Amino acid sequence: MTPGVILLAATPIGDAADAPPRLRRSLEEADIVAAEDTRRLRALAGRLGVRVQGRLISYQEHNENERAPELVRAAQEGARVLVVSDAGMPSVSDPGYRLVRVAADAGVRVSVLPGPSAVLTALAISGLATDRFCFEGFVARKPGDRSRALAALATEPRTMIFFESPHRLAGTLADMADAFGADRPAAVCRELTKTYEEVKRDGLGALATWAGDGVRGEITIVVAGAPPVLARVEDHVERVLTLADSGSGLKDAAATVAAETGLGKRELYQAALARKG
Template identity: 70%
Template sequence: MAETGVVVLAGTPIGDAEDAPPRLLRLLAEADVVAAEDTRRLRALATRLGVTIGGRVTSYHEHNEAARAAELVEAAAAGATVLVVTDAGMPGVSDPGYRVVRSAVEAGVRTTAVPGPSAVLASLALSGLPTDRFCFEGFLPRKAGERRRALAELGTEPRTMVFFEATHRIAETLTAMAEAFGADRDAAVCRELTKTYEEVKRGGLAELAAWAADGVRGEITVVVAGMVPEPATAADHVGEVLTLVASGHRLKEAATTVAERSGVSRRELYQAALAARDQSAGYRDASSSSSSKEAD
């Protein structure tokens, strides 16, 4: 058998052809097999890039992905360089690519990637929302009930969330998001990124839903801020302090310990715990007095 080849996942432009990485151009010309989500779009891209595809072109899309993955991995195992591309963006990110990687891993065939344009990362960077932690949720369910349930599960998600959505569903989706996350939750709708009519609309979800009601065209990504938890108060941690006191700790010592791990003011926590302890003691004394009178 020939020396083992490689499966290469390569990002393609999401709009502007000048964003194509040089390595993509070289691989389009040199790869033995080029697997494309849409072969016509691939050839159109090659024309825009001024590249002649040198190898065999085959289709690789959601309807034949499972079966075609085995063929591509077999070709790579025989020594071929197999290039996998999608219509736009990175293979495997809401596009075909995952199954061929899994098949290659299981077969012990080398895989690598050509990093390139990504609507997810471009939208996240342009949104103006926190980027230190985020999650990609892809397309939400089309049916209203399933979409509500999916959004409800994300109601307490603290990370910035990135979604894809179709133009004819964007207004409905933004409205559902406003209902699930709150009308004022910050978000951004990014459309036609890197293209002539690129636009990023930022605001609260209800505001964006109203804006989208008249229709929004183009490729769309929605970025939504995660939930910001309510700051903890002394009252939230009084029980922890009293539990430590009950186990033998002094009140000040217990308040200091809990304050350090909760971030709550030690003074406020001490005062709240003191008041709660005194109130509890007063209630017990009153109960004891009432019981004595009844006994008399």
């Protein structure tokens, strides 16, 4: 028997016209379509003018552990399994990761049908740096957990991307302003690719005030990374002296701290010598 395949397929995040021809074909040809929401998948298929011929089953966060082995067995028996989430790419803040792990462990082929992504769409339109970025998903719901998680990201140098629900947006932006600074540049991207698409760019404090009036729709937040902190010689002289006192010798201690900080060895040595004098 020819082995089957599990295909993770990206679906439009708003505009159905963004669906590639390969998605239309895959929906018609799949033996099994595992959808996060079967009703939304049927509605999408209707808008695309395609008919789902295979078995349509629910595959969501609450049944992923049970469904994953079932789908892998079907692929082992030769089935073409198509996995779709409500919008965007399965496994990116949506079900799919566990299935890929089970399939990989079983030696079942997994492939990807690329397409729309709210993460990359928001990053591209944000106006913030795109050379290095990280995706943080949804922030914690409980205020204390959220504040701690954001505090841990305060010095993250990469552009950060978050998902958030509209009714928690104002509170999350206010917590981000506290953790990252009210002036940290950010963008709130709302209803991307849809009729009422909106991108609001400002400092986090101003965005929190704006969101206080109420915001609707699917939300993606993009936040600039922390600016680099320039090392100063005077801030590291004490460490040079401490290392020197422990037996390293002043020149060797200056060389060690220079390697740690990127500061000049000569400048550190001279500053330590002056402090010692």
